[in-house]
Amino acid sequence: xxxxxxxxxxxxxxxxxxxxxxxxxxxxxxxxxxxxxxxxxxxxxxxxxxxxxxxxxxxxxxxxxxxxxxxxxxxxxxxxxxxxxxxxxxxxxxxxxxxxxxxxxxxxxxxxxxxxxxxxxxxxxxxxxxxxxxxxxxxxxxxxxxxxxxxxxxxxxxxxxxxxxxxxxxxxxxxxxxxxxxxxxxxxxxxxxxxxxxxxxxxxxxxxxxxxxxxxxxxxxxxxxxxxx
Numbered sequence: 259x260x261x262x263x264x265x266x267x268x269x270x271x272x273x274x275x276x277x278x279x280x281x282x283x284x285x286x287x288x289x290x291x292x293x294x295x296x297x298x299x300x301x302x303x304x305x306x307x308x309x310x311x312x313x314x315x316x317x318x319x320x321x322x323x324x325x326x327x328x329x330x331x332x333x334x335x336x337x338x339x340x341x342x343x344x345x346x347x348x349x350x351x352x353x354x355x356x357x358x359x360x361x362x363x364x365x366x367x368x369x370x371x372x373x374x375x376x377x378x379x380x381x382x383x384x385x386x387x388x389x390x391x392x393x394x395x396x397x398x399x400x401x402x403x404x405x406x407x408x409x410x411x412x413x414x415x416x417x418x419x420x421x422x423x424x425x426x427x428x429x430x431x432x433x434x435x436x437x438x439x440x441x442x443x444x445x446x447x448x449x450x451x452x453x454x455x456x457x458x459x460x461x462x463x464x465x466x467x468x469x470x471x472x473x474x475x476x477x478x479x480x481x482x483x484x485x486x487x
Contacts, residue, residue, distance in 0.1 A: 273311050273321075276301055281322040284363040289319050320378045326363065327382040330356050331389040338397060342465045343441055343474040345397055350418070350437040357422045358433070365426050368419055390415050398461055406455045410447045417443055441474040 267275065279301045283292045294315055298305045312318040333352035336345045357364050368383075394411045395403055403411070418440055425436055452459040469475045 269311070272303075276308065276311055276318065277321045277325055280318050281325055281360075281363070284319065284322055284366070285326075285360040286362060288362045288366045289315075290366065294318075320382075323379060323382055326360060327386045331386045334390045334393040336393070336397065338399070341469045341473050341475075342397055343445070343469055343476075346441045346444060347437060347474055349393075350440050353418060354422065354425075354433055354437055357426065361426050365423060368423055387412075387415055398465060400461060404455070404457045406451045406458045407461060410444075410451050410458070414440075414444045414447055417447075438474055438477075442478040445475050445478050 276297065280292070280297050283296060283300060292315075294308055295305055297315075297318065298308045301308070308318070312321065330353075333356050334349055336349050338345075391408075391411055394414075395401070395407075398407075400407060421436055421440060425431060425433065448458065448462045448465075452462040466475060
């Protein structure tokens with residue numbers, strides 16, 4: 259028989275609960291539209307108790323953002339096995355899973371949420387971009403990228419962000435098509451750079467040599483040939 263007595267949470271456990279509750283609310287609505295009162299109600303505690311664990315909404319937002327940014331960075335982790343095109347496609351699917359789950363929060367983060375100008379927020383976002391950048395270099399098996407390769411990879415990461423934001427605004431293009439398109443975009447950016455840079459050409463040639471006929475990269479070549487014809 260249960261007594262109905264609620265177990266008292268420890269300090270860290272309560273903090274983690276509040277972060278989870280806030281992240282859930284921030285994922286469904288813009289952080290600007292979520293109040294401390296809502297967070298307290300969803301957590302089953304009083305408003306003053308929220309302030310006992312966090313000085314204000316900004317600090318709670320940054321803690322939730324830290325958890326989300328760690329999650330997003332992990333979405334780019336992929337074993338270096340199999341064709342590059344298939345690996346990038348799996349990464350893009352996990353990336354869009356995150357965007358789907360945290361739509362308003364992701365949009366607020368990239369466009370500027372309640373912590374605009376926050377050094378902590380900027381550092382977290384930059385950390386995710388850097389983690390994604392290093393993961394892509396790892397897939398390309400490059401430790402010291404040339405300036406052109408760095409430009410290609412960082413430009414592609416920015417393109418993925420922009421594509422996700424546009425997709426969230428109405429979702430007018432099927433998500434699966436955009437995931438494939440972004441893999442094609444990576445190949446296209448790399449090919450344009452490789453056309454005028456021998457080092458970039460060697461990297462691309464090495465990646466393409468392992469691509470099967472049914473890969474996203476091969477699909478792009480087929481589409482371009484048909485377009486030219």
